[in-house]
């Protein structure tokens with residue numbers, strides 16, 4: 286279904302009614318990254334990004350799971366030293382439908398001195414914090430039992446409430462070890478010693494930023510998939526990266542984040558764990574054979590474009606499908 290810039294060009298809005306209806310009627314949604322220079326100067330409501338925020342809000346997919354794992358094949362592609370990067374395996378649980386990206390009031394106005402001022406509102410209701418914290422505790426429980434809540438409670442009121450609610454819920458999860466960290470320190474700790482993290486829970490904007498940072502530990506933003514889930518209804522599955530307009534049309538983009546998002550769709554959206562594993566294994570196969578797009582290339586491997594990488598993964602999936 287048309288969405289983002291493609292939809293703007295086709296019908297003049299980033300999230301057409303038919304796309305919204307089809308999404309709501311689906312079992313799960315695979316979403317291609319949106320955005321690009323062409324629409325950057327559009328009015329706010331006519332930007333591809335508004336379509337993205339609106340579809341997330343309409344589907345109420347408040348929990349965005351962003352796994353960041355350093356595959357052994359890609360240790361050399363990490364921006365960090367080998368000994369720091371290898372073995373990193375974390376899950377960032379980002380709140381996705383609240384906070385400063387959605388908070389009202391917002392806008393650009395003229396103040397009493399006649400000067401333009403831009404403003405946004407970081408706002409979280411207790412129930413929004415509780416529901417994302419529960420997802421994070423449950424996630425940590427299924428992983429290594431460690432949850433780090435990232436906020437800015439030394440400065441922001443919304444973060445003070447965030448920390449209070451997360452702390453209060455901890456008694457319901459005695460098997461999960463909860464810690465708290467300020468976001469500035471978290472940004473630093475991620476590149477100092479990423480293996481200290483198992484599950485991270487944080488708000489919309491901090492999760493957006495920290496997950497892009499974490500992607501470089503794994504080698505590239507072109508590697509990281511995500512799942513956006515609500516309490517009911519279809520989930521939304523998309524790479525964490527944007528539309529990479531700087532390399533558009535050059536057959537350079539790494540397709541693996543999107544392919545791995547399809548694997549997350551099968552696992553979290555449809556409960557098809559075997560099929561999901563098949564796709565994940567096919568990605569590993571392609572990497573084991575030495576295929577690398579430019580963003581994850583290291584000497585000794587075979588440099589391929591987006592198309593060839595996709596074809597290699599597909600070949601491997603085909604070889605695994607029982608006849």
Ligand SMILES: NC(=O)C1=CN([C@@H]2O[C@H](COP(=O)(O)OP(=O)(O)OC[C@H]3O[C@@H](n4cnc5c(N)ncnc54)[C@H](O)[C@@H]3O)[C@@H](O)[C@H]2O)C=CC1
Pocket residue numbers: 317318319320321322334337505506507508523524525526527528529530531532537538539540542580
């Ligand atoms: N979920 C979405 O659809 C998102 C959309 N955007 C939109 O995308 C557009 C571009 O935003 P940027 O800030 O440049 O972020 P971006 O994630 O598109 O690109 C950042 C950098 O990473 C590289 N990159 C991204 N994906 C890659 C891939 N698969 N393989 C290799 N390299 C890759 C790009 O070439 C660029 O140098 C904007 O319009 C932005 O609003 C940004 C983030 C998320």
Ligand SMILES: CC(C)CC(=O)C(=O)O
Pocket residue numbers: 334337338386493525526
């Ligand atoms: C429009 C933005 C909120 C998209 C983004 O950067 C993201 O979700 O990672």
Ligand SMILES: [Mg+2]
Pocket residue numbers: 493494497525
């Ligand atoms: Mg982002």
